[in-house]
Amino acid sequence: MIYLRTLTLVLLATAIVGHLSRRIRIPAVVGQLVVGIILGQAVLGWVPNDQFMHIFSEIGVIILMFMAGLESDLALLKKYFVPSLAVAVFGVVLPVWLVFGFGFLFNLSIESSLFLGVTFAATSVSITVEVLKEMNKLDTKEGSTILGAAVIDDILAVLILSVLVSVYGNVGSSSGGTNSILLNLVLQAVYFIGVYVIFKWVAPILMSLGEKLQVPASVVLMSLVMCLGMAYLADLVGLSTVVGSFFAGIAVGQTEYRAEIDHNIIPIGYAVFIPMFFVSIGLNMTFHGFISDLKFTVPLLLLALFTKWFGCGLGARLTGMNFDSASIIGSGMVSRGEMALIVAQVGFQAHLLHADYYSGVIMVIILTTLIAPGMIKSALGRQAKNMTHQSAETTE
Numbered sequence: 001m002i003y004l005r006t007l008t009l010v011l012l013a014t015a016i017v018g019h020l021s022r023r024i025r026i027p028a029v030v031g032q033l034v035v036g037i038i039l040g041q042a043v044l045g046w047v048p049n050d051q052f053m054h055i056f057s058e059i060g061v062i063i064l065m066f067m068a069g070l071e072s073d074l075a076l077l078k079k080y081f082v083p084s085l086a087v088a089v090f091g092v093v094l095p096v097w098l099v100f101g102f103g104f105l106f107n108l109s110i111e112s113s114l115f116l117g118v119t120f121a122a123t124s125v126s127i128t129v130e131v132l133k134e135m136n137k138l139d140t141k142e143g144s145t146i147l148g149a150a151v152i153d154d155i156l157a158v159l160i161l162s163v164l165v166s167v168y169g170n171v172g173s174s175s176g177g178t179n180s181i182l183l184n185l186v187l188q189a190v191y192f193i194g195v196y197v198i199f200k201w202v203a204p205i206l207m208s209l210g211e212k213l214q215v216p217a218s219v220v221l222m223s224l225v226m227c228l229g230m231a232y233l234a235d236l237v238g239l240s241t242v243v244g245s246f247f248a249g250i251a252v253g254q255t256e257y258r259a260e261i262d263h264n265i266i267p268i269g270y271a272v273f274i275p276m277f278f279v280s281i282g283l284n285m286t287f288h289g290f291i292s293d294l295k296f297t298v299p300l301l302l303l304a305l306f307t308k309w310f311g312c313g314l315g316a317r318l319t320g321m322n323f324d325s326a327s328i329i330g331s332g333m334v335s336r337g338e339m340a341l342i343v344a345q346v347g348f349q350a351h352l353l354h355a356d357y358y359s360g361v362i363m364v365i366i367l368t369t370l371i372a373p374g375m376i377k378s379a380l381g382r383q384a385k386n387m388t389h390q391s392a393e394t395t396e
Contacts, residue, residue, distance in 0.1 A: 003052050010047060013039060014275040027373040029278055031131045049283040060277030061126050061338060063269040065242040066227040068129045068147060069249020070262050077142040086315035091333050092121040092156045093309030102303055106296065115164055115352040119344050119361060120304045122157040124337025125150040131373045135380060142325050146332040154240045161343055164352065184235035187237040193357020195247050203251040220264045223252045240339065268359030281337060285366045286359060293360040301364045305371065308334045331379045335372035340365045
């Protein structure tokens with residue numbers, strides 16, 4: 001039962017490191033990512049990055065984004081839809097454009113350079129959600145804009161990737177969708193129509209039915225059925241599972257059972273699955289060829305950080321937000337996480353990413369994920385300081 005050893009080791013390590021992270025006032029998620037690096041192939045090699053870890057981590061990120069949707073204010077999400085759209089568009093266009101040019105400097109082909117840009121256009125806000133939750137900033141204009149932009153960003157990245165693989169690749173997309181781009185678009189449109197139907201009618205009916213079931217925790221059980229079911233359907237039409245679980249959380253959050261589910265879903269997520277997800281990202285890190293790859297990874301890392309921070313921040317500024325809010329949003333979109341890892345894997349299998357650069361790309365993805373929480377915390381701290389300063393000036 002090697003899986004039991006893995007599970008025990010990971011949960012014990014993340015509990016201890018999470019506690020120490022809080023004591024030294026850094027986001028606990030950073031400690032969990034470091035646990036993955038230390039226990040994984042990069043250092044000790046005690047925890048394999050196998051199917052067991054993959055399954056647990058997938059469920060972890062699905063539950064995390066379900067909780068984010070559950071705690072989101074739908075009115076705020078609607079209010080900041082236009083800023084979210086601008087943030088997502090600028091946050092995709094700038095990385096694709098500049099990283100594409102960077103690929104040319106390393107003599108990559110047009111398709112490989114374009115794919116490199118698409119890889120770093122992808123965003124994973126699961127890390128950001130955890131930091132914002134930890135600092136009680138998820139239900140703010142910045143948090144709502146980041147969540148809305150992440151959904152749009154995911155759709156744009158999936159569409160661009162589908163086009164690239166269809167035109168240049170020799171394998172189909174592994175996201176569960178069809179090879180036909182047009183059919184993918186139709187299926188995704190149908191999915192979002194279905195989301196509206198679930199919001200309006202299905203969620204209240206299912207949750208009411210769940211209350212009548214004569215089984216323990218029936219309401220929470222029914223909410224998980226919705227969460228996992230919508231995540232599965234999202235994957236089926238070529239979207240990320242987190243898009244489905246996020247919308248499931250919003251739908252359930254509009255019912256009268258929100259508080260009960262929120263209270264009971266936290267132990268399910270944080271006791272096992274969510275720590276496994278964050279550790280699994282660290283497991284992808286390897287120091288193989290680290291020194292020889294520096295001339296590639298260092299400039300790519302700087303470009304990856306800048307293009308998301310500046311591009312998404314610019315989108316926020318153009319829609320009327322101040323510099324502090326734009327900086328928080330830009331920082332919140334920096335993490336590439338599991339989304340970019342999936343894109344990189346698809347590109348590698350389709351021979352759009354050369355094997356010589358694959359490990360370097362993975363390293364940069366992990367490093368953006370490690371750096372992002374510090375950037376978010378710094379931006380939030382700067383905003384709080386400026387607000388305190390302005391309040392003091394007003395009082396005087």
